[in-house]
Amino acid sequence: MEHKVQTTSAGREIQLTGRFTFADHEGFRSVVQILEEPDASRVVFDLSGLEFVDSAGLGMFLIAREAAERRKLQLVLKGAVGQVKRMLDLGRFDALFTIQD
Amino acid sequence: MQTVDDERLAEAVHGSHTAFLEPVSGDPADGVAVGPLFAPTLGMRAGGALYFWLTTATAFQVPTTARFCDGLVERGGVSRERRVDVELALQEAVANALVHGNLGLSSDMRDDFRQYERFCHLLEERLRDPDARHRRIEIAATWSGGVLEVSVTDQGQGYVQTDDPRKEAETGLPLHGLGIIHTIALSVESGDGGRRLTMRFAS
Numbered sequence A: 001m002e003h004k005v006q007t008t009s010a011g012r013e014i015q016l017t018g019r020f021t022f023a024d025h026e027g028f029r030s031v032v033q034i035l036e037e038p039d040a041s042r043v044v045f046d047l048s049g050l051e052f053v054d055s056a057g058l059g060m061f062l063i064a065r066e067a068a069e070r071r072k073l074q075l076v077l078k079g080a081v082g083q084v085k086r087m088l089d090l091g092r093f094d095a096l097f098t099i100q101d
Numbered sequence B: 001m002q003t004v005d006d007e008r009l010a011e012a013v014h015g016s017h018t019a020f021l022e023p024v025s026g027d028p029a030d031g032v033a034v035g036p037l038f039a040p041t042l043g044m045r046a047g048g049a050l051y052f053w054l055t056t057a058t059a060f061q062v063p064t065t066a067r068f069c070d071g072l073v074e075r076g077g078v079s080r081e082r083r084v085d086v087e088l089a090l091q092e093a094v095a096n097a098l099v100h101g102n103l104g105l106s107s108d109m110r111d112d113f114r115q116y117e118r119f120c121h122l123l124e125e126r127l128r129d130p131d132a133r134h135r136r137i138e139i140a141a142t143w144s145g146g147v148l149e150v151s152v153t154d155q156g157q158g159y160v161q162t163d164d165p166r167k168e169a170e171t172g173l174p175l176h177g178l179g180i181i182h183t184i185a186l187s188v189e190s191g192d193g194g195r196r197l198t199m200r201f202a203s
Helices: A022-035 A055-070 A082-090 B006-014 B036-042 B056-061 B064-074 B080-102 B113-128 B130-134 B165-170 B177-184
Strands: A002-008 A011-020 A042-053 A074-078 A098-100 B031-034 B048-055 B136-144 B147-153 B187-191 B196-202
Touching (some): A002 A022, A022 B080, A042 A055, A042 A082, A055 A082, A055 B080, A055 B113, B006 B064, B048 B064, B056 B113, B080 B147, B177 B196
Parallel strands (some): A011 A042
Antiparallel strands (some): B031 B048, B147 B196
């Protein structure tokens, strides 16, 4: 998985691309650190470039959610398609996150 | 870490060979075999076969499951339509074999924010450990008559299932590997003291 960060007037947008799996725990630490920066109030994960996610990837979204809650950040998952969208549906992530098409 | 050539792995899987056996990374513990010549070794029926054996370090560095499923599709082991499900189940089995089996890390820590840093630290530490990083994972597939059988074997302590993963699958929240696998596979069997998981799928 690779990530890119953009700062807009609406907040931070983190674009995730590739495969988001058990092999990404180390790389996802730097994403969690972005959520702990003081100047963001809303963070959007753009998942449109994400091809595949496994249960470890879903678990890392839950860790991001907890980090965001601690800082009272709004966290949005946007643009999931295909297998990624199906996994979010299976995990009932709509009850846990703001989901956007 | 040793350099792993993912292109060679992809080439091995996509090649026109009916059989192929070669170290992938220069480490004799890594390799790929495809084709019917390996059938007796795998105890397979008529049909096809695909076999990876990789060190833990290598399996972490290359998209192991994706490459394996590329090979399955190319060689008729699974249809393009069924690939998505098979790849997800296999991914979960490979993750369990590597993280919990060969690296010996507990699944309790993985999704817990308070233990996330510690989990990452331990993961890094185990991947540097010469014994743990060289433990092998074997993925063997055979197929015939519309059924694909895939087994994943690690060299860890062995996992003993204490609760019924089918119950987790029925709750609609299959966020953990075995629950997902049971949702997708026709059957699932554990063997070799919990070091091998064998899954059967409609292909």
